Amino acid sequence: MNRKIILLLTVSTGLPHVAAGQSTATSAPVTDISYEVTFTRPNADRRLVSSAMTFTVGGTAPVILSLPVWTPGAYEIANFARNISGFSAEEAGNSLSWDKVDPDTWRVRPRGAGEVTVRFDYQADSLDNAASWSRPDFLLFNGTNLFLYPEGRGLDFPATVSVNAETGWKIVTGMTSAGPRRFAASNYHDLVDMPFFVGQFDLDSAQISGTWVRFATYPSGSVTGGARVAVWEALKRVIPAEVRVFGEVPWTTYSVLQIADLSYGGGSGLEHQNSHVDVLGPGMLGTPVLPSLYAHEIFHAWNVKRLRPSDLWPYRYDQEQPTPLLWISEGITDYYADLAEVRGGVINATEFYAATNDKIAQVAALPPTALEDASLSTWIHPRDGTEYIYYPKGSLAGFLLDIIIRDATDNRRSLDDVMRALYNTDYKSNRGFTSDEWWSAVSRAANGRSFTDFYARYIDGRDPYPWDAVLPLAGLRLARDTVNEPRLGIGSLQDSTGLHVSEVVPGSAAEAAGVKPGDQLLSVGGFSADDPTWSAKFRAKYGHSPEGSPIPILVRRNGQELALAAKLHYVARVESRLAEDRRASAKARRVREGLLRGTILP
Numbered sequence: 268m269n270r271k272i273i274l275l276l277t278v279s280t281g282l283p284h285v286a287a288g289q290s291t292a293t294s295a296p297v298t299d300i301s302y303e304v305t306f307t308r309p310n311a312d313r314r315l316v317s318s319a320m321t322f323t324v325g326g327t328a329p330v331i332l333s334l335p336v337w338t339p340g341a342y343e344i345a346n347f348a349r350n351i352s353g354f355s356a357e358e359a360g361n362s363l364s365w366d367k368v369d370p371d372t373w374r375v376r377p378r379g380a381g382e383v384t385v386r387f388d389y390q391a392d393s394l395d396n397a398a399s400w401s402r403p404d405f406l407l408f409n410g411t412n413l414f415l416y417p418e419g420r421g422l423d424f425p426a427t428v429s430v431n432a433e434t435g436w437k438i439v440t441g442m443t444s445a446g447p448r449r450f451a452a453s454n455y456h457d458l459v460d461m462p463f464f465v466g467q468f469d470l471d472s473a474q475i476s477g478t479w480v481r482f483a484t485y486p487s488g489s490v491t492g493g494a495r496v497a498v499w500e501a502l503k504r505v506i507p508a509e510v511r512v513f514g515e516v517p518w519t520t521y522s523v524l525q526i527a528d529l530s531y532g533g534g535s536g537l538e539h540q541n542s543h544v545d546v547l548g549p550g551m552l553g554t555p556v557l558p559s560l561y562a563h564e565i566f567h568a569w570n571v572k573r574l575r576p577s578d579l580w581p582y583r584y585d586q587e588q589p590t591p592l593l594w595i596s597e598g599i600t601d602y603y604a605d606l607a608e609v610r611g612g613v614i615n616a617t618e619f620y621a622a623t624n625d626k627i628a629q630v631a632a633l634p635p636t637a638l639e640d641a642s643l644s645t646w647i648h649p650r651d652g653t654e655y656i657y658y659p660k661g662s663l664a665g666f667l668l669d670i671i672i673r674d675a676t677d678n679r680r681s682l683d684d685v686m687r688a689l690y691n692t693d694y695k696s697n698r699g700f701t702s703d704e705w706w707s708a709v710s711r712a713a714n715g716r717s718f719t720d721f722y723a724r725y726i727d728g729r730d731p732y733p734w735d736a737v738l739p740l741a742g743l744r745l746a747r748d749t750v751n752e753p754r755l756g757i758g759s760l761q762d763s764t765g766l767h768v769s770e771v772v773p774g775s776a777a778e779a780a781g782v783k784p785g786d787q788l789l790s791v792g793g794f795s796a797d798d799p800t801w802s803a804k805f806r807a808k809y810g811h812s813p814e815g816s817p818i819p820i821l822v823r824r825n826g827q828e829l830a831l832a833a834k835l836h837y838v839a840r841v842e843s844r845l846a847e848d849r850r851a852s853a854k855a856r857r858v859r860e861g862l863l864r865g866t867i868l869p
């Protein structure tokens with residue numbers, strides 16, 4: 268994404284994941300392309316945004332126009348064309364005939380040389396940072412939702428966008444201003460990589476690393492006073508730490524676009540080349556997750572928006588674009604988000620170890636999954652829990668590689684050298700990087716050391732990571748304790764109607780008692796599921812009871828209350844803790860300090 272799903276409780280939108288298919292037709296040439304987006308109070312009342320595309324044609328040959336099926340960064344087919352209504356085309360006041368070539372492609376038949384305008388309405392009611400969402404005084408839109416492109420004519424065409432909105436409403440976008448409420452892009456990739464906020468929202472800006480950063484928040488008043496000061500403090504710490512990795516700021520201005528809404532569970536961000544969009548549930552504001560989310564999305568301005576796997580270069584908009592290297596784009600980005608926080612002083616070393624340990628625990632709790640496989644699979648959202656494993660596991664791969672490179676060079680080089688080298692060669696040459704280029708850069712940084720075995724076991728393969736061999740090189744150790752805990756074996760989701768069973772672990776106490784996915788949990792062991800502390804109370808009450816002790820469970824299924832009888836079952840869990848090793852060598856301490864401070868040598 269990409270998108271960083273912060274809480275595993277985030278509920279899928281359930282969109283059908285059907286690729287619309289690529290069109291093989293080629294459009295007649297079109298020139299002088301401009302777009303007009305209209306969002307006024309009457310639009311807002313109907314949650315519709317109007318999009319118009321105007322261009323010049325040279326004759327009667329059919330013009331074939333497509334809408335993207337996905338927004339880069341959000342690696343899923345979203346079929347935006349399903350939100351379109353009222354499609355029409357006209358030339359010199361006459362309506363033109365049109366039909367569809369495929370589910371997201373329209374064929375328009377001009378009457379002759381002249382100026383053609385194509386119009387449609389778009390349902391802006393999806394609270395998703397890859398989509399479009401409106402309120403009575405506000406619109407978020409992504410260009411992938413509203414801007415058609417001519418098929419088979421390349422995507423290097425320049426275009427302008429005019430926005431019609433109520434007087435007094437604000438507009439924020441990463442696009443270059445070309446006049447009042449008018450913006451310009453030199454190609455389609457940039458055009459659809461710069462989402463818009465239109466309406467009434469809070470906006471301020473500050474200079475960071477020599478460029479202007481803007482912070483736009485909807486609804487007005489959602490981030491004020493000390494909370495807003497804290498956001499700016501975090502941005503002023505993490506951005507310079509990230510700039511130091513690459514040695515340059517890639518944007519002229521950067522916009523953080525943030526929506527907080529009661530209806531949203533969890534939080535997610537979606538990156539762009541000079542902005543990102545965060546959508547947050549109400550519980551997220553003011554939490555330590557936010558600086559981490561900002562650091563992740565902003566690091567993407569280098570890693571994936573510019574330095575990008577060759578499978579994703581250039582972006583294509585008509586079908587899935589899988590790459591086995593998404594763990595580099597997402598996982599390594601997540602590693603650098605943690606590094607930016609500790610190097611910038613947002614968190615301390617102990618908190619960095621705790622964040623890393625959380626990732627180790629997340630990966631340990633999931634089925635062994637190769638990073639390359641998980642990277643490819645994200646498009647189909649696997650349901651075995653590994654859908655987003657390439658974030659924590661990819662981040663840990665970055666941590667291992669960083670330690671190995673620093674150890675091999677006595678802290679003269681680091682993963683930073685790999686990132687900077689690829690950025691300066693591949694991205695600056697307008698191309699993506701290949702797997703070979705990545706591993707060559709890693710090997711070069713590590714004084715020529717071979718990573719063939721590392722790749723086979725930990726990236727292409729499913730072997731557990733070699734913590735006990737690698738951590739001591741950075742003066743760290745992973746302590747492990749086995750704890751026995753009473754476990755029911757259910758996964759649950761909270762929504763406005765209550766706590767619902769999302770998953771029943773095979774062989775668990777809950778399965779034996781007859782608990783089913785979809786049940787609403789009313790009480791467990793006598794504790795009401797409405798009580799947010801019920802699971803802690805459950806553990807306190809049953810944590811020392813004998814195996815097999817009775818546990819009453821009350822659920823609601825198909826409108827009926829059902830009393831189920833479970834038996835207490837203990838499950839062994841390995842708890843790990845990442846910590847500094849007091850006996851670390853001077854060299855290992857150099858590696859550790861270099862990694863935490865973003866420096867090489869002592």
Ligand SMILES: [Zn+2]
Binds near residue numbers: 269567597600
């Ligand atoms: Zn990401």
